[in-house]
Structures are given as structure tokens and as C-alpha cells.
Ligand SMILES: O=C(O)CCC(=O)C(=O)O
């Protein structure tokens with residue numbers, strides 16, 4: 059069974075009518091329907107996440123910057139041992155303290171980085187009827203629409219999404235791969251191949267930061283599952299009332315996020331009880347640790363981090379997100395090296411990654427709640 063293709067029997071879901079936000083914006087530029095208006099506790103204007111005490115509120119989070127990792131230095135172990143070691147240490151701190159970092163000199167050709175943005179934008183700008191030829195059916199996560207909506211009373215995100223399973227081949231639904239723009243499919247394939255290599259290389263380096271053998275994760279993952287999601291956030295007349303994307307952690311092992319050039323600032327991560335904006339760095343990719351890495355690999359040593367997206371009054375925003383995860387049949391659980399009964403007792407159970415994927419895609423986005431699936435509650 060493939061969780062990405064049809065996770066929930068469709069008959070059980072009644073999402074009600076979901077407005078397409080681009081159309082809404084076009085027809086009624088100042089209207090924000092009730093279903094998009096967040097409860098006061100969830101609104102972006104609230105600086106700190108309300109469900110935590112504000113013990114850390116004295117820290118000046120506005121000056122916080124997500125760490126920047128030079129990928130080319132990570133790849134030069136033989137040539138320049140000193141700068142390699144320093145970068146590995148930086149990576150280790152980034153994983154430990156942030157769960158998020160940006161990579162520069164990632165080696166992915168600029169023409170691909172620009173190309174994927176171009177085809178994504180062209181796709182979103184197509185007439186609605188054409189995009190709706192690739193519908194994201196309620197309860198599934200591939201195609202065009204809004205994912206993670208399961209009921210009529212659920213708040214909606216100010217976002218249009220287009221998502222595709224990419225690897226392995228059997229998760230692909232060829233009917234959902236657009237013919238227009240003509241370069242779309244080829245570009246997604248070329249880009250995804252490069253991002254996959256980047257993920258595998260980063261997983262090697264991350265293994266090293268944990269004192270593990272370089273290939274530990276890649277060997278364990280088998281033929282990793284890879285999906286791509288393009289998020290398009292039109293401007294919103296009331297960015298103070300809506301969210302572009304609800305707070306969540308990713309179900310992946312690693313996520314690679316490209317923020318569109320010229321996009322508004324929108325991605326925020328929850329850092330010590332405060333929402334911190336990720337400032338776009340030219341040609342950098344944003345990497346974050348997903349739930350699977352938290353559980354499986356590290357027994358909670360590296361945490362997946364909650365994040366969300368905000369909208370802007372005048373500017374739109376595009377993000378292109380790749381999720382990389384183990385093959386579905388792989389059994390996941392903390393590595394023995396990451397567990398010791400006294401200081402780091404095992405806090406996650408073992409499970410099959412396909413099961414977790416299914417659980418993830420059938421739950422609404424709600425912070426890190428989906429990880430309860432894996433936690434051992436004493
Ligand atoms: O658009 C963004 O910056 C956030 C996207 C995201 O977190 C996701 O697609 O999982």
C-alpha cells in the first residue's frame with residue numbers, strides 16, 4: 059500500500075467548499091472569508107507561541123539568524139581537513155540548536171534552480187480550469203489544491219499547492235504530471251535528481267556529526283521516497299489574520315526548501331518559544347530536519363522543528379519543497395548508538411516508515427502532534 063497515493067478512503071471526508079486563493083484574490087481582493095481567519099491564539103501578530111511559557115522572551119530573537127552552511131566545504135574532506143572539520147562542527151550545532159539551516163554552494167546548477175521556479179510560477183499562473191485537470195482529491199496529497207484538509211470546520215491556509223510523488227517510480231501518478239508548461243516534467247525530474255544527491259550527501263555529513271559511519275542513514279533508507287510540493291501564496295489583504303501554511307513539522311527525514319526569488323519573507327520557525335523569520339539568502343537552499351530523523355536516527359538528539367508560513371499584503375510568494383524519507387518498508391526506530399539507558403533512554407518506538415507516512419498524511423497540520431505516533435509515553 060502506498061501512503062502517498064490514496065491515504066484515506068475518500069468517502070469519509072467532507073471538506074466543504076475550498077476556495078482557490080488565487081481566484082479569491084482576483085475576484086475579491088479585500089475579502090478574507092471566515093474559514094481563513096485564524097483564532098486569536100494562532101494569528102501571526104502574536105509574537106510567541108501561546109502554548110509555551112515565555113521564559114525565553116527576554117532573548118532578542120529578532121537578531122537570530124538561521125545558520126548558514128557552506129556545502130562545498132563539507133565535500134572537501136581530503137583537500138582541506140581543517141575547514142572540513144570546522145564546517146562539520148557548524149553543521150552539528152545547526153542540527154542541535156536549530157534543526158534548520160541554509161546551504162550555500164550546494165552545487166545545484168543555477169539554471170535548474172531558476173528553471174524549477176519558472177515552471178512552478180508558470181503552472182500556478184495557468185487558468186484554474188487547466189490546473190484543476192490535476193486535482194488533489196480530498197484525503198490525498200498529490201495534485202493541485204489544498205492538502206491536509208479533512209473536515210468542514212477546519213481553518214484553511216492562504217495557499218495553493220501542487221504536489222507530486224517523484225521517487226521511487228511506483229509512487230508517481232502520471233496523470234498528475236502536467237503537459238503544460240511543456241518543460242515542467244523534465245525540469246522537475248532534473249531538479250529532483252540533483253536535490254536527491256544533495257540530501258544523500260547531507261545525510262552522510264549529518265551521520266558524521268553524530269559520530270556514526272558516513273553511510274549509516276543512506277544504507278538504512280534504501281531507495282528513499284522523494285516528493286515535491288510547490289506552494290504559492292498570493293498576497294492577502296489581511297496578513298495579520300491568516301496563515302499561509304499552518305504550523306507543522308515535516309514527516310520527512312530531510313526537507314529542502316527553495317524560496318522563490320523576489321518572494322516576500324514568509325517562512326518562520328519556532329525557536330525557543332518564539333517565531334523567527336528565515337531571511338532568504340540568494341541562491342541558498344533551506345534545509346530542515348524532519349520527524350523521521352528525530353526519531354529514527356537520533357533518539358531525539360536532533361529535533362524536527364515546527365515551522366509555518368505567513369502571507370504579505372502586496373507581495374506573493376513561492377516555495378518549492380522537496381521531502382526526502384526512507385523507503386516505506388524500512389523499519390524505523392532509534393539507532394542503538396543513540397540510546398543509553400541512563401542518559402538517553404529510548405523515547406521512541408520502532409515502526410514501519412510507510413505506517414508513519416500514512417499517519418502523517420491523514421492528519422491535519424498541527425505542530426508536532428503527528429510525532430506522538432512514535433513516542434513512548436511513560
Ligand atoms: O513555504 C514555506 O516556506 C514553508 C513550506 C513548508 O513548510 C512545507 O511545504 O512543508
Ligand SMILES: [Fe+2]
Pocket residue numbers: 306307308365
Ligand atoms: Fe514544512
